[in-house]
Amino acid sequence: MDAEIKVEKGLLYTKDHEWVRVDGDVAEIGICDFAQNHLGDIVYVDLPDEDDEFDAEDEIASVESVKAASEVMAPIGGTVVEVNEDLDDDPALLNKAPYENWICKIKVADKAELDNLMSDAEYEEFVKEA
Template sequence: MKVVKGLYYTNDHEWVKVDGDEAYIGLSDFAQDQLGDIVYVELPEVEDEFDKEEAFSAVESVKAAADVYMPVDGKITAVNEDLLDDPALLNQDPYEAWIVKVEMTDKSQLDELMTDDEYEKFLDEEV
C-alpha cells in the first residue's frame, strides 16, 4: 500500500494534507483498495461545517458503500467536482484525488492524527 510522506492519517483511512490553515482531505490507498472500483462519490456543499469524526461524504463501490469522516473541525472551502464525473479518480491516484478542502478551526487536532510512519505501522497491524 502506498503511504505518502508528509501527510496525516486517520484510523478510518482518510489522509490530510495541510496548507497553512487549510487542509485537503481524501481517502488513503488502503481505503480505495478495500472498497474496490468506486462508482459514486457524494460531496458536501461549500460553506458546510463539520466537526471532527463527523461523516462529510460517502463513497460507493461495486463492493460496498462507506462514509468518509472529517479528521478535523472545519468549514468546506472547496469540493473536488471532478469526482462527480469520474469517481474512479479515487482508485487511480487517491492522493491526487482529494475530496474536500477545509478551513481548519482547530489546528491542534492534527496532533491527534497519525504521521506517515505511524500510519504504516497501523497498516501492518491491519493486514
C-alpha cells in the same frame, strides 16, 4: 495486507483511512490507498457542499463502490471551502490516484486537532497490523 499499500510521505492520517494535507489554514481531505483498495471500483462519491461545517469525526462525504458504501469521516473540524467536482464525473479517480485526488478542502477550525492524527510512519505501522 493484500497488495502493496502506498502511504504518501508528509501527510497526516486517521484510523478510518483518511489523509490530510495541510497548507496554511486549509486542509485537503481524501481517502488512503488502503481504503480505495478495500472498497474496489469506486462508482460514486457523495460530496459535501461548500460552506458546510463539520466537527472532527462527523461524516463529511460517502464513497460507493461496486462492493460497498463507506463514510468518509472528517479528520478535523472546519468549514468546507472547496469540493473536488472532478469526482462527480469520474469517481474512479480515487482508485487511480488516491493521494492526488482530494475529496474536499476545509478551513481548519482548530489546528490543535491535527495532533490527534497519525504521521505517515505511524500510519504505515497501523496498516501493517490491519
